[in-house]
Amino acid sequence: MIKKYLAVLGRLSNVSLAELTSQFGESVRKIGPNLAVFESDKKPNINYFGGSVKFGELLTTSPVDYLLSLDFSGKFIIGISDYSKDSNRHKSQAEAMKIKKILSRQNRSCRVLANSEATLSSATSHHNQMGEKPGHIEFLKVGREFYTLIGVQNITAYKNRDQKRPMRDAKVGMLPPKLAQILVNLLGPLPKDSRILDPFCGTGVLLQEAALDGFSVYGTDLSDRMVEYSEKNLNWLKKNHDIKDFKVEVGDATDFQWSLDIDGVACETYLGAPMSQPPLEIKLKEQKQECSKIILGFLKNISVQISPKTPLALAIPAWLRPNGKYERLNILDEITKLGYNVEKLNHLSQEDMLYFREGQIVAREIIVLRKK
Numbered sequence: 001m002i003k004k005y006l007a008v009l010g011r012l013s014n015v016s017l018a019e020l021t022s023q024f025g026e027s028v029r030k031i032g033p034n035l036a037v038f039e040s041d042k043k044p045n046i047n048y049f050g051g052s053v054k055f056g057e058l059l060t061t062s063p064v065d066y067l068l069s070l071d072f073s074g075k076f077i078i079g080i081s082d083y084s085k086d087s088n089r090h091k092s093q094a095e096a097m098k099i100k101k102i103l104s105r106q107n108r109s110c111r112v113l114a115n116s117e118a119t120l121s122s123a124t125s126h127h128n129q130m131g132e133k134p135g136h137i138e139f140l141k142v143g144r145e146f147y148t149l150i151g152v153q154n155i156t157a158y159k160n161r162d163q164k165r166p167m168r169d170a171k172v173g174m175l176p177p178k179l180a181q182i183l184v185n186l187l188g189p190l191p192k193d194s195r196i197l198d199p200f201c202g203t204g205v206l207l208q209e210a211a212l213d214g215f216s217v218y219g220t221d222l223s224d225r226m227v228e229y230s231e232k233n234l235n236w237l238k239k240n241h242d243i244k245d246f247k248v249e250v251g252d253a254t255d256f257q258w259s260l261d262i263d264g265v266a267c268e269t270y271l272g273a274p275m276s277q278p279p280l281e282i283k284l285k286e287q288k289q290e291c292s293k294i295i296l297g298f299l300k301n302i303s304v305q306i307s308p309k310t311p312l313a314l315a316i317p318a319w320l321r322p323n324g325k326y327e328r329l330n331i332l333d334e335i336t337k338l339g340y341n342v343e344k345l346n347h348l349s350q351e352d353m354l355y356f357r358e359g360q361i362v363a364r365e366i367i368v369l370r371k372k
C-alpha cells in the first residue's frame, strides 16, 4: 500500500533531497527548509539514508487513537516535534500535555519528554529510543498533519563505523559515512545483486556503506597501502555484519582494466592536496589541473568498460575562495563529451550540490552521471 512519509533532512538539505529523489522519484516534495514529503509502497529504513535525520509515517487517526490502537499496555513515553512554521517550545509541550490528559482519562499513564525547542533533536530521539522501543512514541507535526516517527538517525552506529574501524588515515580517510551512503543512494534503486565499484577506494568508507546496503563491492586504488586498509576494514565489518564477498586491488583509475562486471560507480575521487587555508591563485590553478586530469582520465577509461545507462555518483573537489564562495572544477561540459549525461534531481541546480562543513577549505561537489 502506498503511504505518505515525512523526512526531516540533515545539514545540507539539497543534497539530502537529491538522495531521497533518486530513491523515491518525483513524489519527493520539499515542504520546508529541512523538510520533505514523499510516497512509497515500502516503509523507508532510515539506516540506509545518510541525508535524513528522521522519517515519519502519516497518521490517518488522531495521535491518541493511534496510541490506543497499539498492542501495548505499559506506560507511554511520548514526545512531540512540531515542524510547523509557527511552532515554538510552549505550543509543542502543550500539545503533548493535551494527549497525556486524554490518556489519563482512559487510565493510561504517560510521560512526556521535555522539549527545549519546538522539536526534539535527533540525538534526544535516538537516546530515548523513540519509535524503537514499545510505547516510546514521537509525533512529528506539520501544520494539521501528524506523523509517527518510524526512524531516527543512529548516531551511535555511525560513530562506531567511523571511529572503530581498524584502519584510518587522516589525510585520505575523512569521507563521512553519511556522505558515502548518499553517494550510493544517488545511483538510484539498484537490484541487490548489483556490484558497486569505488575506483578511488582509499580506506574503504564507501565500500563499507555499500556493502551494508547489501551490494557486492569492488574497490581499487593507486596506493597499495590504501588497498590494504580497505581490505582490513571490510574484513572487520564482515565479523559483525552479513556482507557479501568483496574484491579490492591496486589500480590506476586512469588506465586500469576492471575484471568484474560493474553495475554502478560511486566514489569520492582524488580531491587534491589537503589544505588548512584558501589556496593562492597559482596553487589553485595547479590543483584544478591535477584533479581534472585524474577525474577526466578515469571517466574516459571507464566509459568503454561499462554498459549504457550505468549510473555514476562522484564527489569531486571545490575550493573555498577568500570571498567565501566555492570555486568548482567546471568539468561538466568535458564530461558530457566523454559520453555521459549529467543527471538533474528534483529541479535542483548543480550549484545546490555542494557538501561541506562551515569554513571547510576543500568541499565536495556531488555529480550524478549516466553513461549514454
Ligand SMILES: C[S@@+](CC[C@H](N)C(=O)[O-])C[C@H]1O[C@@H](n2cnc3c(N)ncnc32)[C@H](O)[C@@H]1O
Pocket: 172, 173, 174, 175, 199, 200, 201, 202, 203, 204, 205, 206, 220, 221, 222, 223, 226, 251, 252, 253, 254, 268, 269, 270, 271, 294
Ligand atoms: C580522497 S581519497 C578517497 C578516500 C576514500 N573515500 C576513503 O574512504 O578513505 C582519494 C584516493 O584516491 C587515490 N588516488 C589518487 N589518484 C588515483 C588514481 N589515479 N587512481 C586510483 N586512485 C587514485 C588516493 O590514493 C586516495 O586513496
